Amino acid sequence: MEHLAAISATASSLGPRETAVIERKAQEFEALMLAELLKPMFESAKAPSLFGGDGAEQSIFGAMLQEKYAEAMAERGGIGIADQVKAALIDMQAQTQFGEGNIS
Numbered sequence: 210m211e212h213l214a215a216i217s218a219t220a221s222s223l224g225p226r227e228t229a230v231i232e233r234k235a236q237e238f239e240a241l242m243l244a245e246l247l248k249p250m251f252e253s254a255k256a257p258s259l260f261g262g263d264g265a266e267q268s269i270f271g272a273m274l275q276e277k278y279a280e281a282m283a284e285r286g287g288i289g290i291a292d293q294v295k296a297a298l299i300d301m302q303a304q305t306q307f308g309e310g311n312i313s
Contacts, residue, residue, distance in 0.1 A: 218221075231299065234294070234298065235294035236247065238291065239287045239290040239291040241274075243278075246279075251272075251274070
């Protein structure tokens with residue numbers, strides 16, 4: 210219970226700037242994870258020869274497109290990874306703020 214109280218106290222004591230930074234970092238992490246999840250899909254998709262086939266340009270474009278898809282998915286709520294990361298970051302902030310020995 211003390212642990213949850215410390216997290217709640219930390220979350221409510223964070224200013225809008227700190228909260229925005231934590232949310233942005235959590236969203237960036239989710240986008241990174243989503244990009245890794247999309248990678249096999251992009252690797253297995255074959256581009257039509259009309260668009261250059263599977264050359265170096267296609268792999269570069271595919272990597273950039275994969276990254277942008279992942280960012281767009283994370284911006285629109287993603288799959289919940291950002292929420293978990295945000296809670297973990299707030300938890301870490303609580304441990305730093307209140308000392309690790311005080312939280313059980």
